[in-house]
Amino acid sequence: MVASRSHHRYTLEDYLGVEEMSRVRHEYLDGQIFAMAGGTPEHAALSAAIVVLLGSRLRGKPCRPYSGDLRVRVLATGLATYPDAAVICGEVERDPSSSTHAVNPAVLVEVLSPSTEDYDRGEKREHYARIESLREYVLVAQDRRRVEVFHRTESSSWAHSVFEAGADVELPSLGLTFSVDELYEGAGL
Secondary structure, X not given: OOOOOOOOOOOHHHHHHHHHHOOOOEEEEOOEEEXXXXXXXXXXXXXXXXXXXXXXXXXXXXXXXXXXXXXXEOOOOOOEEOOOEEEEEOOOOEEOOEEEEEOOOOEEEEEOOOOOHHHHHOHHHHHHOXXXXXXXXXXXXXXXXXXXXXXXXXXXXXXXXXXXXXXXXXXXXXXXXXXXXXXXHHOOO
């Protein structure tokens, strides 16, 4: 989330109107609308590569990958945002206040940028953790071959794993693995 806070408070309907008319994506939280930072070519390549990779692994399964165009809403906190990639298993459940926002991702992926890394690791992760359906939150570095996975345990706490070059990333909720190197090679990095 990149913007300064204003004193004007917007409704969700205001936000949805802005999104329909804008070429820039925004996040919405606590009555504020925030312009999202644009991505680098590396960011875009990694975002596309993870969707392609997940799509190939999920073929024939009841889960489907989505690109960064998917709007996600965290009902518990009100955050409306666009993760870089997502996986939803089964039918898409829509926000009762906005039919354009999904509320039931099983996996969310963010490609880390220098301007958003702290937010993605901290506040945004805390919002995402409040999504009941979420099983894994994946962070993909763009400055080195490194993938981090936050995995919801049976006790509803979160375990953290780091996968470097040469390692295989495990996403237990989807029953799949992929190599870190395959992801980065798929992005041409």
